[in-house]
Amino acid sequence: MPPRKASATASTEPPRRSSRIVSQPKEEPKVATKAAAGSKKRPATAAAASDDAAAPEDGSSAMKKAKSGKAKSDEDDPLAAEEAKLAKIEIGDVLPGVTLKNEKGEDIDVAGLALEKGVVFFLVPKADTPGCTNQACGFRDIYPDFTSLNYDVYCLSADSPAAQTKWQTKKELPYPLISDPKRVLITALGAGEGGKTKRSHFIFEKGGRLLDKRLPVNAKDSPNIALEFIKSL
Template identity: 30%
Template sequence: MGLKVGTKIPLFTLPDSNGNNFSIQELLGKKPLVIYFYPKNNSPGCTTEACDFRDSYEDFVALGAEVIGISADSAKSHARFGAKYGLPFILLSDKHNTVRKLFKIKNSLLLLPGRETYVIDKTGTVIMVFNSINASEHKKRALKTLLSMNK
């Protein structure tokens, strides 16, 4: 497993689906974040996961949070993936797995990049880590954590 609960996330900048540089510092201190790392655009599990986050995006926004998906796919691939499935959240291209390595995410199932979701509070502290190849559980766990945080 990658970063542990209670640790600060590393600062990073990656290209978004429009090819613009996105710095995580733009959101730190402003709102909680859900950052999910996934293996590949358009694969069955990753599409399920992205659509789960899409279908509950308004719930995340209502809780003040922003969702960010990260994979090694190119910015152009993210743009096509986001448009095809109507994804309203930020997709970032980690082509060289730099940020994946900063988060210490291991591969799962041989060489497949790991699927891991983090909920981060406004201060940049990890408050939940979920690592599972079961794509449909990630959104549920993140939403549950944010709901309990807002009680």
């Protein structure tokens, strides 16, 4: 028997695909999915702060900050600025215009102290210590002799006003005490060295010109030496 011919309809139909294969979803590339998951953006401010913290500071910007910091420090600390201006005071020089505090914490213009009277400054290393008390009480005991000659007496030290007040009250010192914690005037007088104050005294005539200085001087002898010098003028 001759073979049967294939049906024309069957020969023209496309081959059927398996329903199991068609129904499976297409798999997304894993790289794209990972990139999408890590695409969260940081806030702009946080990113900027992080960048600023991580960025190294170059030499020019560091130098600018150092200079601006120094300038601000000098402006905030008038005593530091005045200290830079004070030259060493020698015989014949006048009292500088520097502002310090007395034992009450009040501002005083040092140059103004000698406008109407002569001035004796005696310098002590530390308030309420034996040697300094000996010197201070010596000036106390003959204080009227100085005032009768038109001279005022001042004790100058690096102690705080509070410490000076306590000492003044304890020993009944009749004259003012001047606090120079940074040793601005003390150094200009040549009595400040190595963070210490040298026992000494300085005599300025009316108008502020330096006439005599004793550096160093014995605590017990200082008051009488100063008085005898003034009497000899």
